[in-house]
Amino acid sequence: MRNDPEQIVIVNLLGLKELYMTLPLVYSIKSESPRSQVTLVINSGYKNIAEMIKGIDSFFFFEKDEISKRLDDPSLNLIDNYRFIKDHLSTLLSVKYDLVINVTNKRIGGIITSMLNAHTVKGLTFDEYGHKWIDEPWFNYLNDVAYESEYNLFHYMDIFTCGAGFFTAGQRIFPLDISPDEKGGSQGIKNKSIFLDCPSLNNALKAGGGFNDYNIAVFNTPDSLSAMLSCEVVISSNFETSLLASLMGIRVIHLAESDNRDFVRYGPCGERNFVLSYNGNSPESTLNLLKKIIDNVSISDTEPGNETVWISRLDSDGFIEYVPAHPVSMSVKELYRWIYRAIWKNTLGRRIRAGDPRRFLSIGEKYIDRVVDIDREVQYIAEHVLAKYTDGSVKEAVKDAGSSIEPMEKLKNLAFSGQKAARDFLATVSIPGRELNEIKNSRKRIKEIDDAIYSLGQGYDFLSPLVASFRSARDDLHVRNLFPLAKTVIFTFEDLFSRASFMSEIIKGLSKNPGRI
Amino acid sequence: MDKNEKTSRNENTARDPRKILSEITTEIRESGKFGKREAIYLLLEELMKEQLGESN
Numbered sequence: 001m002r003n004d005p006e007q008i009v010i011v012n013l014l015g016l017k018e019l020y021m022t023l024p025l026v027y028s029i030k031s032e033s034p035r036s037q038v039t040l041v042i043n044s045g046y047k048n049i050a051e052m053i054k055g056i057d058s059f060f061f062f063e064k065d066e067i068s069k070r071l072d073d074p075s076l077n078l079i080d081n082y083r084f085i086k087d088h089l090s091t092l093l094s095v096k097y098d099l100v101i102n103v104t105n106k107r108i109g110g111i112i113t114s115m116l117n118a119h120t121v122k123g124l125t126f127d128e129y130g131h132k133w134i135d136e137p138w139f140n141y142l143n144d145v146a147y148e149s150e151y152n153l154f155h156y157m158d159i160f161t162c163g164a165g166f167f168t169a170g171q172r173i174f175p176l177d178i179s180p181d182e183k184g185g186s187q188g189i190k191n192k193s194i195f196l197d198c199p200s201l202n203n204a205l206k207a208g209g210g211f212n213d214y215n216i217a218v219f220n221t222p223d224s225l226s227a228m229l230s231c232e233v234v235i236s237s238n239f240e241t242s243l244l245a246s247l248m249g250i251r252v253i254h255l256a257e258s259d260n261r262d263f264v265r266y267g268p269c270g271e272r273n274f275v276l277s278y279n280g281n282s283p284e285s286t287l288n289l290l291k292k293i294i295d296n297v298s299i300s301d302t303e304p305g306n307e308t309v310w311i312s313r314l315d316s317d318g319f320i321e322y323v324p325a326h327p328v329s330m331s332v333k334e335l336y337r338w339i340y341r342a343i344w345k346n347t348l349g350r351r352i353r354a355g356d357p358r359r360f361l362s363i364g365e366k367y368i369d370r371v372v373d374i375d376r377e378v379q380y381i382a383e384h385v386l387a388k389y390t391d392g393s394v395k396e397a398v399k400d401a402g403s404s405i406e407p408m409e410k411l412k413n414l415a416f417s418g419q420k421a422a423r424d425f426l427a428t429v430s431i432p433g434r435e436l437n438e439i440k441n442s443r444k445r446i447k448e449i450d451d452a453i454y455s456l457g458q459g460y461d462f463l464s465p466l467v468a469s470f471r472s473a474r475d476d477l478h479v480r481n482l483f484p485l486a487k488t489v490i491f492t493f494e495d496l497f498s499r500a501s502f503m504s505e506i507i508k509g510l511s512k513n514p515g516r517i
Numbered sequence: 518m519d520k521n522e523k524t525s526r527n528e529n530t531a532r533d534p535r536k537i538l539s540e541i542t543t544e545i546r547e548s549g550k551f552g553k554r555e556a557i558y559l560l561l562e563e564l565m566k567e568q569l570g571e572s573n
Contacts, residue, residue, distance in 0.1 A: 072568075078537055085561065111559050129549050
């Protein structure tokens with residue numbers, strides 16, 4: 001039995017938002033495996049912030065800015081910079097890691113991950129031939145789909161923890177060691193106190209705006225964040241501030257531009273936080289809504305003008321979701337967002353939970369046939385989302401979605417044919433002595449199906465996330481050995497078939513039961 | 518190409534680390550071998566691309 005603590009490294013070479021969103025993952029790891037040693041690789045620009053974070057055993061600060069400066073310095077040549085990076089990474093590379101989790105959806109994170117001496121890697125990396133490799137469905141989703149907020153309804157925090165295999169349902173709030181600055185602005189903040197990080201509202205609030213009874217601390221410099229601790233509510237248009245406050249358990253009202261859905265990925269986490277989507281044309285109306293939210297006045301019966309108020313909550317599986325706080329109109333696109341959420345959660349998540357990530361299905365078999373109760377998903381979308389939070393327009397949206405079943409069925413049939421063609425390919429390459437022509441013909445058939453799938457995706461906007469995910473998985477395939485290639489091609493068709501079937505079944509289910517909505 | 522022109526071209530190449538790096542990384546991609554040395558060159562290239570706003 002091994003006694004050494006487990007060595008885990010998390011590579012996060014993204015921004016401050018992503019650094020904050022990685023913290024729940026660290027705490028999940030530490031609570032599941034208290035003896036593990038967790039190292040967090042981050043950009044050196046966040047060194048000061050890192051010093052406030054408790055519970056991480058060590059940091060490695062990647063000197064990205066320094067390297068960038070050196071690349072611009074004409075007195076340094078390529079060899080100088082090569083040696084600098086080699087020396088800089090040497091301590092990180094000298095450890096043997098049990099697990100590397102790369103949450104960076106950029107090549108730079110994948111390259112560093114590929115250099116680490118690791119037993120298991122989760123997230124983007126490169127193999128010994130330099131080919132991109134992501135052997136984890138949630139991290140595939142992070143790299144291929146999530147950056148498009150159009151059809152993504154998952155918080156990055158959930159994607160990180162699911163991808164790493166440390167997802168635990170429930171509230172994930174933890175304390176950060178942000179000591180109130182004794183000289184700073186925390187003095188004088190008492191009850192009914194608000195921390196404001198939204199420059200466009202500063203003047204309106206100073207002018208009164210119904211907030212005369214409140215103590216308001218305004219964000220000026222990063223040091224003034226300490227004042228946030230003494231406040232009951234944080235109003236912010238800055239994702240970093242909103243995330244930090246919500247992670248510390250402070251109630252947040254995040255202000256987002258209308259039509260911008262980035263809050264789904266980066267918004268305040270935990271339950272009972274708010275996002276106010278506004279267009280900035282009417283500060284009075286915005287302030288009025290803010291005051292209602294702060295004073296816990298019900299806004300479900302009011303008729304907000306151009307604003308939409310969203311509340312964060314945890315869904316039945318423990319994932320963060322944002323639902324409207326008042327009835328909103330429902331577009332078909334919005335409806336598809338909810339459907340996609342159910343699809344991804346099941347085709348990415350359930351497989352992991354089933355502990356059987358890579359096995360062949362019989363042709364035409366769907367994961368959903370085995371592990372998913374479609375009616376449960378339909379019921380959740382219909383009763384817990386659409387019926388509660390949308391106005392009469394939802395029935396029209398469901399009807400419109402119903403008319404799109406035909407192209408979805410077409411996609412499903414192509415994926416079905418693809419599975420068959422890919423198995424023929426596997427059979428061809430498995431038997432020694434097969435003619436090269438046979439192999440070529442078999443691959444040609446797969447390419448024809450691929451092309452038909454791509455062109456279907458271009459024709460129908462609502463299919464694009466499924467096709468983009470399929471296409472990305474395909475683009476990453478390189479011919480190393482025909483046998484594993486054939487197996488991977490089968491998996492990509494199986495995934496597409498499952499997802500297209502799922503989408504079709506949910507829309508059919510919603511169309512059949514309009515009474516639930 | 519005369520000797521002077523060749524020397525001048527070599528000097529220009531030597532002065533442009535981006536060009537040298539691009540040649541090295543092209544060779545790496547074509548070689549199909551990817552170890553720590555190759556990774557460092559690709560990392561340098563990626564950081565250069567980020568500076569130029571070309572990276573993903």
